[in-house]
Amino acid sequence: MKKMIDKSTFRTANMLQGLSWAAITVLAMACGGGETAPATTAPAAAQEPAAATEAAAPAAGLITAADITLGSIDQGMVDKGKEIYNVKCQACHSLGTNRVVGPGWEGVVEQRKPEWIMNMIVHTDAMLESDTEAQALLEECLVRMPNQNLSKDDARNVLEFMRTLKPEKPA
Numbered sequence: 001m002k003k004m005i006d007k008s009t010f011r012t013a014n015m016l017q018g019l020s021w022a023a024i025t026v027l028a029m030a031c032g033g034g035e036t037a038p039a040t041t042a043p044a045a046a047q048e049p050a051a052a053t054e055a056a057a058p059a060a061g062l063i064t065a066a067d068i069t070l071g072s073i074d075q076g077m078v079d080k081g082k083e084i085y086n087v088k089c090q091a092c093h094s095l096g097t098n099r100v101v102g103p104g105w106e107g108v109v110e111q112r113k114p115e116w117i118m119n120m121i122v123h124t125d126a127m128l129e130s131d132t133e134a135q136a137l138l139e140e141c142l143v144r145m146p147n148q149n150l151s152k153d154d155a156r157n158v159l160e161f162m163r164t165l166k167p168e169k170p171a
């Protein structure tokens, strides 16, 4: 009995894996042709019900500059942020300037506003649907960043870690 279940679970997993590779191929082809609209809407709707709510009102609930206080670097937050990076972000983001799947993080805090970064982390789908800079990145990277389900506090810790990734400045 148990064996049968294991086997079919395994088969389903295999099928799902095949499907997601097909989806990635289609997505890459669509982006290559300069058409981002169809590729960006389809996977979001399938992902989770919350994405639909966000898509309906992209501006509502986004993090604003007033929500973020930046003081001197808080090492405790940096450590937490780095740990989250190791577990949830490292597969796609380097800490240098080179792209893996997504862009490298070095200097990102100098290119983007803190609230933009936080929204990209917490409200990934809304950003990819409504923000022109996020859409430009998607066009470049050809892979849609999956929402990593971080709390606002965790995203803030990651932001703190990112603040330590500035390029070396001549003294």
Ligand code: HEC
Binding pocket: 084, 085, 088, 089, 090, 091, 092, 093, 101, 102, 103, 104, 108, 112, 117, 120, 121, 128, 134, 137, 138, 139, 141, 142, 143, 144, 145, 146, 148, 150, 158
């Ligand atoms: C499956 C790969 C993947 C994972 C995992 C991932 N990202 Fe991304 N990320 C991307 C891609 C690809 C982009 C570029 C936008 C797009 O194509 O959707 C991106 C863009 C970003 C950006 C904007 C970067 C810039 O240069 O402006 C931030 C910030 C970001 N991701 C944060 C995170 C954080 C934080 C995590 C972990 C909690 C994470 N990402 C996990 C793929 C990923």
